[in-house]
Amino acid sequence: MLNLKDAGLLRQQCYINGEWLDADNGETIAVTNPATGEVLATVPKMGVAETRRALQAAEQAFKQWRKKTAKERSVLLRKWYDLMMAHQDDLATLLTAEQGKPLAEAKGEIAYGASYIEWYAEEAKRLYGDVIPQPANDKRVVVIKQPIGVCAAVTPWNFPNAMITRKAAPALAAGCSMVVKPASQTPLSALAIAVLAERAGIPAGVFNVVTGSAAAIGGELTGSDIVKKFSFTGSTEIGRQLAAQCANTIKKVSLELGGNAPFIVFDDADLDAAVEGALISKFRNAGQTCVCANRIYVQAGVYDAFAEKFAAAVNRLQVGNGMEAGITQGPLIDQNAVLKVEEHIADAIAKGGKVVAGGKRHALGGSFFEPTLVTGVTADMKVAREETFGPLAPLFRFETEEEVLGYANDTEFGLASYFYARDIGRIWRVSEGLEYGMVGLNTGIISNEAAPFGGVKQSGLGREGSKYGIEDYVEIKYLCMGGIDR
Numbered sequence: 001m002l003n004l005k006d007a008g009l010l011r012q013q014c015y016i017n018g019e020w021l022d023a024d025n026g027e028t029i030a031v032t033n034p035a036t037g038e039v040l041a042t043v044p045k046m047g048v049a050e051t052r053r054a055l056q057a058a059e060q061a062f063k064q065w066r067k068k069t070a071k072e073r074s075v076l077l078r079k080w081y082d083l084m085m086a087h088q089d090d091l092a093t094l095l096t097a098e099q100g101k102p103l104a105e106a107k108g109e110i111a112y113g114a115s116y117i118e119w120y121a122e123e124a125k126r127l128y129g130d131v132i133p134q135p136a137n138d139k140r141v142v143v144i145k146q147p148i149g150v151c152a153a154v155t156p157w158n159f160p161n162a163m164i165t166r167k168a169a170p171a172l173a174a175g176c177s178m179v180v181k182p183a184s185q186t187p188l189s190a191l192a193i194a195v196l197a198e199r200a201g202i203p204a205g206v207f208n209v210v211t212g213s214a215a216a217i218g219g220e221l222t223g224s225d226i227v228k229k230f231s232f233t234g235s236t237e238i239g240r241q242l243a244a245q246c247a248n249t250i251k252k253v254s255l256e257l258g259g260n261a262p263f264i265v266f267d268d269a270d271l272d273a274a275v276e277g278a279l280i281s282k283f284r285n286a287g288q289t290c291v292c293a294n295r296i297y298v299q300a301g302v303y304d305a306f307a308e309k310f311a312a313a314v315n316r317l318q319v320g321n322g323m324e325a326g327i328t329q330g331p332l333i334d335q336n337a338v339l340k341v342e343e344h345i346a347d348a349i350a351k352g353g354k355v356v357a358g359g360k361r362h363a364l365g366g367s368f369f370e371p372t373l374v375t376g377v378t379a380d381m382k383v384a385r386e387e388t389f390g391p392l393a394p395l396f397r398f399e400t401e402e403e404v405l406g407y408a409n410d411t412e413f414g415l416a417s418y419f420y421a422r423d424i425g426r427i428w429r430v431s432e433g434l435e436y437g438m439v440g441l442n443t444g445i446i447s448n449e450a451a452p453f454g455g456v457k458q459s460g461l462g463r464e465g466s467k468y469g470i471e472d473y474v475e476i477k478y479l480c481m482g483g484i485d486r
């Protein structure tokens, strides 16, 4: 079982209107450890009725929460942040147990998730309006910002802490209330976040967590007119469906969806730095992130040297249970994830690719998979067009800057992109030429609370984090004051 310092962080009930509740029918969902297959806990299998009650609670709580001053909300968010950091170890243990990532990565996610609460505790006090020079002397033009209302979020299993705080923090900072449906495979982190919200003194109904039937809960969150803003992180397929479900009530929608990140190594790159950046970008969370390097393009003059260095680095990754010291790659989330990686490897080999590291299920069994490097990859392979979402690094060779920009942009996705180069002219040309929401230049890690995280094309809508991330949780109101000259 889980060895927590604070056993109160492990909850097996949902948090609605300040109460910890079972499903109306008592049904539950088992939460299993992907590394061992053991059942860690169960959570309620809630549906429409419970979700409706959660939305009604959020609607009532919003009326008072919005009346608090920005500073009062800021103080409560800061307490929430302080509590998350004080319980970083326990939250990381819960996260590794239900999601599988190595404990060091889980601790990093807790700090990353908490940083959004810290950031928006500060931003709460800086939601400025405008006084605009009037076009006529009898008028004054004023713009104020007000919280949009009750918000709903549906979040994924790959970052079960940070994907919730990245939505809840700006929402609550702006004066909104929220109902969250976490992924069924990783609900414990969400419920622990709710424990700490309660302890921080965030009023009942302001932050609610509902677990259970995705379609039933999601149908209510997207269909109810109580919800004024809907935020989703997950697959493009589901995001497209949920956005369509929001259309009937004209909700404001933000979507963080799939990616297909190019990682480009030019011949003027610092090769050792490029290897380091490619390794962390590709294999963080066993490749299960939407910003992972999905295609690695290496210029012909440095291709062999990079491939040799990178293969050695890939072979140094340690696969195992994320709770064990020294492990740098945990299990994949489930067997479907393993099958996707196997499909992409088999397709690449069938079309001429060569496996130079890994290539198959790990000897540990279950959903453990060998970190894999395939060379000689070409644009006709599945891995060039589909998000692998697993520990497979495909290497493509290219000759010119123009050629690789064409390859990099030849996708319906536009989330993250990366390149290593040192020539200033190339840096500007490639940064401006990449059709992505985010560009990592000489780095493989781009995510932080100060930056606007998000994509273009079919990778999503809106931005999370930074000063931009709170704008999705406010409405702009224009006040036209007449008769000023009377």
Ligand SMILES: NC(=O)C1=CN([C@@H]2O[C@H](COP(=O)(O)OP(=O)(O)OC[C@H]3O[C@@H](n4cnc5c(N)ncnc54)[C@H](OP(=O)(O)O)[C@@H]3O)[C@@H](O)[C@H]2O)C=CC1
Binding pocket: 154, 155, 156, 157, 158, 181, 182, 183, 184, 185, 212, 213, 214, 215, 216, 217, 218, 219, 233, 234, 235, 236, 238, 239, 241, 242, 256, 257, 258, 259, 289, 290, 387, 388, 389
């Ligand atoms: N952009 C990103 O960060 C992520 C991208 N992905 C991509 O998505 C693929 C599949 O992963 P998966 O976890 O299945 O992603 P999904 O998009 O299926 O799940 C993400 C969230 O959406 C919920 N959901 C699924 N179907 C519905 C529905 N009909 N109505 C309401 N909510 C729904 C899930 O609930 P439940 O868990 O209960 O099914 C979960 O909370 C991955 O292989 C990857 O390519 C996945 C995760 C994150």
Ligand SMILES: O=C(O)[C@H](O)CS(=O)(=O)O
Binding pocket: 158, 159, 162, 163, 233, 256, 288, 289, 290, 291, 447, 453
């Ligand atoms: O959804 C994801 O994969 C995360 O947004 C990636 S990150 O923000 O942790 O980099």
